[in-house]
Amino acid sequence: MSGALTIAVDAMGGDFAPQQVIAGSVRFLRSCSVESDGVRLLLVGDPDVIQACLRAEGAESEPGLSIVVATQVIGMEEHPLESVRKKSDSSISVCARLVKSRDADATMSAGNTGACLVAAMMLIERLPEISRAPIATFMPSRGGGATLIVDAGANVDCQPSHLADFALLGSLYMEKVARITRPRVALLSNGEEDGKGNELVKRTRSLLEALPVNFIGNVEGNTLFEDFADVAVCDGFAGNVSLKTAEGMGTLALTILEERARSASSEIERLAIEDALAAVRRRVDWAEYGGAPLLGIDGVSIIAHGRSDARAIASALGVASRTARSGYVDAVKAALKDRAA
Amino acid sequence: MSGALTIAVDAMGGDFAPQQVIAGSVRFLRSCSVESDGVRLLLVGDPDVIQACLRAEGAESEPGLSIVVATQVIGMEEHPLESVRKKSDSSISVCARLVKSRDADATMSAGNTGACLVAAMMLIERLPEISRAPIATFMPSRGGGATLIVDAGANVDCQPSHLADFALLGSLYMEKVARITRPRVALLSNGEEDGKGNELVKRTRSLLEALPVNFIGNVEGNTLFEDFADVAVCDGFAGNVSLKTAEGMGTLALTILEERARSASSEIERLAIEDALAAVRRRVDWAEYGGAPLLGIDGVSIIAHGRSDARAIASALGVASRTARSGYVDAVKAALKDRAA
Numbered sequence: 001m002s003g004a005l006t007i008a009v010d011a012m013g014g015d016f017a018p019q020q021v022i023a024g025s026v027r028f029l030r031s032c033s034v035e036s037d038g039v040r041l042l043l044v045g046d047p048d049v050i051q052a053c054l055r056a057e058g059a060e061s062e063p064g065l066s067i068v069v070a071t072q073v074i075g076m077e078e079h080p081l082e083s084v085r086k087k088s089d090s091s092i093s094v095c096a097r098l099v100k101s102r103d104a105d106a107t108m109s110a111g112n113t114g115a116c117l118v119a120a121m122m123l124i125e126r127l128p129e130i131s132r133a134p135i136a137t138f139m140p141s142r143g144g145g146a147t148l149i150v151d152a153g154a155n156v157d158c159q160p161s162h163l164a165d166f167a168l169l170g171s172l173y174m175e176k177v178a179r180i181t182r183p184r185v186a187l188l189s190n191g192e193e194d195g196k197g198n199e200l201v202k203r204t205r206s207l208l209e210a211l212p213v214n215f216i217g218n219v220e221g222n223t224l225f226e227d228f229a230d231v232a233v234c235d236g237f238a239g240n241v242s243l244k245t246a247e248g249m250g251t252l253a254l255t256i257l258e259e260r261a262r263s264a265s266s267e268i269e270r271l272a273i274e275d276a277l278a279a280v281r282r283r284v285d286w287a288e289y290g291g292a293p294l295l296g297i298d299g300v301s302i303i304a305h306g307r308s309d310a311r312a313i314a315s316a317l318g319v320a321s322r323t324a325r326s327g328y329v330d331a332v333k334a335a336l337k338d339r340a341a
Numbered sequence: 342m343s344g345a346l347t348i349a350v351d352a353m354g355g356d357f358a359p360q361q362v363i364a365g366s367v368r369f370l371r372s373c374s375v376e377s378d379g380v381r382l383l384l385v386g387d388p389d390v391i392q393a394c395l396r397a398e399g400a401e402s403e404p405g406l407s408i409v410v411a412t413q414v415i416g417m418e419e420h421p422l423e424s425v426r427k428k429s430d431s432s433i434s435v436c437a438r439l440v441k442s443r444d445a446d447a448t449m450s451a452g453n454t455g456a457c458l459v460a461a462m463m464l465i466e467r468l469p470e471i472s473r474a475p476i477a478t479f480m481p482s483r484g485g486g487a488t489l490i491v492d493a494g495a496n497v498d499c500q501p502s503h504l505a506d507f508a509l510l511g512s513l514y515m516e517k518v519a520r521i522t523r524p525r526v527a528l529l530s531n532g533e534e535d536g537k538g539n540e541l542v543k544r545t546r547s548l549l550e551a552l553p554v555n556f557i558g559n560v561e562g563n564t565l566f567e568d569f570a571d572v573a574v575c576d577g578f579a580g581n582v583s584l585k586t587a588e589g590m591g592t593l594a595l596t597i598l599e600e601r602a603r604s605a606s607s608e609i610e611r612l613a614i615e616d617a618l619a620a621v622r623r624r625v626d627w628a629e630y631g632g633a634p635l636l637g638i639d640g641v642s643i644i645a646h647g648r649s650d651a652r653a654i655a656s657a658l659g660v661a662s663r664t665a666r667s668g669y670v671d672a673v674k675a676a677l678k679d680r681a682a
Contacts, residue, residue, distance in 0.1 A: 142593055153531055156539040190494055190581035198497040198578040221585025225593045234582075237539040240531035241579050244562025245586040252483060252566045253594040253621050260617040269613035276601040276614045280594050 011045035013111020024313025080114030096123035106300035186219035186229035250284030291316030352386035354452020365654020421455030447641035527560035527570035591625030632657030
């Protein structure tokens, strides 16, 4: 894709919205290199509130920023389906419609994840050949790379055919957006041997073997972090448990290191531990700062962590920009056309 | 239980058997306080090999150690069911029969986990009221405690009634062995709200509400580490994914800290980082050093990590000893009798 890129930003969604969302948007715009094609951000929400935040950032007349009015906000705890149905002028729904009408190339929200999913299904729409739209999230791996978990929580009960769709969507994502040649696709399981797995995993194997993806077999929870696979396919229940367990264990390690830094007996020791802690944090916070793409829909929708600060928002906007520019959605459509033929 | 306690030790099982198993057994015996009731270990395997290891440890005439002959060994990669069927004189099977005949109060093995499970089912036998026997494993939690995951991998496809059994078995384990009053029992799920969960979780809720356990609702992968629940109930697939993801993330954090320690610019900084690393390792290696009890069988069987060194073996023997002395199996039988009444 050449020419300017437009991203609809849900200015009202997230634990630290709108202030941190606006700050992150400004940060992202200012970090875009002048040589690259222009990026335009549509800040969607309450114009007065957005203006006040822009003033606080010294960005009232920042080039590339526009405001789009949305009169309603969906809260973080509201019921996804009901809230999207009732609040047709919510910032999440307005963002989704901007993608549907092609007025935006992508949308990004740190708001209610369930509502983002529902809005994407109802307003941007699922690709007709895909039966379930999964969320994809990155897990850090030892060498510095990452494994894409598909599905990380959108569909908790799945059939083998759903997992086959996730494999295709994940493989194309890593190929087009992360630019990995022949991404290694694996099934998340309880053992690496071919015979291991629950009924779902066992019934999915033959489907993945028949797909035009580089299926390499099973991956276990521990080898997720060992640069063994580029894509790990699972139902949204297992994916969510794995993702959150990784978060929990990472936080436990960080907490222990923080305590050690506080109780260090000298300044030089404290700084050494804090330096090591920062190195761990950069990898552990990966999930929080990645921005999770919603796959299988007819457009680009990136879901940021609810706790996103300005840095996380800027990072998620980077994911939105790279995903939109990569031509990922068109590649999925072409692959689905091939599959149907 | 008063009087001497006898533990049958699979001397031949584990990546570092028999040497580390024997070393760990000697270490465990020597750490038992003289005031406590005596402990006797039956080292099961090839007598010549065991004798040689005992000599290397300077423990040929260690009081409390006996050798029981087993002429066969089940390898770590052998098929569980086939190997137990074919090798009736394997160290794993001989250990299980010693528990069955009440010549031992417990057994401990770092060998082929699947074979230990099969031997327990076939030779020690499942309690008739329990339909599936789960493995229970501890996850470290922030305050220094732990959450017991049941099932951690023995039964990958489960029905709600199986999970209800796991809840009862796990709750009694934490009550009798960890001496926690009214252990908090939770369902591992993809969200804490009551409505969250896959079909299995949703159908299990009402069963847990009707049980004589302190059911507190759902626990998520991240809150597993936050001293939120004492027991987390799940099918063996989700439990295994969670456990191994925690191992993987823990190892990633340790690897980063090791790299930092190596590249430290001064000795004092290196030591500070290594000290912090050791603090993280003590929590992360919890799973490896805990020893996992197999629940729902008519006896005590503790499964140690395949990579167990002498310290891990000694730790697993401690779990075996505490479990046998706690009267856990009798408590389960009494609870099942109450349930049937």
